[in-house]
Each structure stands twice: as C-alpha cells, then as structure tokens.
Amino acid sequence: MAQVLVVEDDLEMADEIRCELQAHGHQVDVAQDGAAGLALALTGRFDAITLDRGLPVLDGLALVDAVRKAGILTPVLMVSAFSAVDERIRGLRAGGDDYLVKPFDLAELAARVEVLLRRSQNRAAVVNLQFADLELDLISRSVRRAGTELVLMSKEFQLLEYLVRNSRQVLTKRMILEAVWHFNFDPATNLIEVHVARLRKKIDLPGLPPLIHTVRGAGYMLSDTP
Numbered sequence: 064m065a066q067v068l069v070v071e072d073d074l075e076m077a078d079e080i081r082c083e084l085q086a087h088g089h090q091v092d093v094a095q096d097g098a099a100g101l102a103l104a105l106t107g108r109f110d111a112i113t114l115d116r117g118l119p120v121l122d123g124l125a126l127v128d129a130v131r132k133a134g135i136l137t138p139v140l141m142v143s144a145f146s147a148v149d150e151r152i153r154g155l156r157a158g159g160d161d162y163l164v165k166p167f168d169l170a171e172l173a174a175r176v177e178v179l180l181r182r183s184q185n186r187a188a189v190v191n192l193q194f195a196d197l198e199l200d201l202i203s204r205s206v207r208r209a210g211t212e213l214v215l216m217s218k219e220f221q222l223l224e225y226l227v228r229n230s231r232q233v234l235t236k237r238m239i240l241e242a243v244w245h246f247n248f249d250p251a252t253n254l255i256e257v258h259v260a261r262l263r264k265k266i267d268l269p270g271l272p273p274l275i276h277t278v279r280g281a282g283y284m285l286s287d288t289p
C-alpha cells in the first residue's frame with residue numbers, strides 16, 4: 064500500500080481523487096491549501112503527491128519548489144487548470160515528474176500515480192529488463208521472446224521498454240504518446256494503434272500466450288494473465 068498526498072482546494076475534486084486512489088488500495092491524506100500541503104510533504108512520508116497548481120496561501124509551483132529545496136524527492140503529479148501547457152510545468156515534467164490538465168478522467172490520474180509510484184520504487188539503473196519470457200537488453204537494444212531473438216524498429220523497442228517498465232498497469236494512449244513520442248497533445252491519428260499492432264505481431268507469436276492486452280476504453284497493458 065502506498066501513501067499518497069492529495070493537495071487540492073476544491074473539496075469535491077479532492078474527495079473524488081481520494082476515493083479513486085483508495086479504490087486502488089492506497090492510503091490518502093488530503094491538504095486543502097498550499098501551506099498545509101507543504102507541511103505534510105516535508106514529512107517525507109509520502110510515496111507520491113498529486114498537487115493542484117492553483118492553491119490558496121501557497122501555489123503548487125512554490126510548494127514543489129520548497130519541497131525540492133528541502134531535498135525531498137517524492138514524485139509529484141501536478142494538476143493544472145490551464146489548458147495551455149505552462150512552460151514551468153513542462154520543466155517539472157522534464158525533472159522526472161508528471162502533469163495533468165483539468166478536466167481529466169480519474170482513471171487517467173490513477174494510472175499516472177501508479178507509474179510515479181513504480182518509478183520511485185525503481186530508481187536503480189538497469190541494463191536488462193525481463194517480463195514473463197520476454198528479455199530486453201537495453202544496451203544492445205535487443206529483444207528475445209522465449210529465447211528467440213526478435214527484430215524491432217527503434218520506436219517499437221521504446222514502446223516495448225515502456226510497457227515492460229510499467230507492466231501489469233493500464234497505460235493510456237496519452238501516457239504512451241508522452242513517454243514514447245514526447246507529444247504533449249493528441250495528434251488525432253492512429254499512431255499508437257499502428258505501432259501496437261506491429262509490436263504485437265512481433266511479440267505475440269502464434270502458440271505463445273499474448274502479452275500485450277487492449278484495455279477497452281482505457282489503453283493497453285502488458286500482462287501474462289489474460
């Protein structure tokens with residue numbers, strides 16, 4: 064069970080986020096202004112923080128600045144009401160964290176929190192990734208399934224690496240676009256569908272249990288259980 068801090072001044076929204084994260088098995092603390100949020104964040108006892116950008120007393124950016132200056136590395140998902148992506152929020156994301164623009168689906172928020180939690184547990188550098196009978200060598204960028212070497216294009220490899228690093232988690236198309244293509248917008252094409260289909264053809268060979276699953280209406284998941 065992870066400990067998640069939700070900093071949100073809109074009570075209804077805070078409650079919805081809390082319920083969603085609790086449904087994912089996490090323990091949730093809520094702070095309703097920036098100062099209360101900062102005091103809790105500085106305890107360092109949280110595994111992830113969802114942080115509204117516009118907050119009374121102390122805004123979200125000032126809060127995350129203060130937390131980082133105190134040497135606390137808890138991953139932060141910044142939630143912003145601005146539709147245009149703020150440059151500084153973009154900077155935060157480059158620092159290893161993430162952001163989400165309101166309005167958002169609660170499922171999208173929960174999926175992003177899961178990825179941040181996974182990332183904070185997995186800070187060590189690795190050169191090999193393994194999932195079921197799939198092996199990725201991150202240095203030679205080679206892939207084997209059930210011992211058979213597979214030939215992947217560069218984007219297919221990056222997509223598979225992202226799926227393996229976040230296995231058994233739902234990954235939305237937006238998350239995949241941001242992580243693999245570095246797009247902050249939906250290009251309104253079937254880019255992802257095309258790449259997933261190609262990757263599937265190479266990975267999920269006939270006679271082997273399929274690993275790449277479509278989660279209807281949500282995205283994709285790498286899983287060895289159907």
Ligand code: CA
Nearest residue numbers: 072115117118
């Ligand atoms: Ca707010």
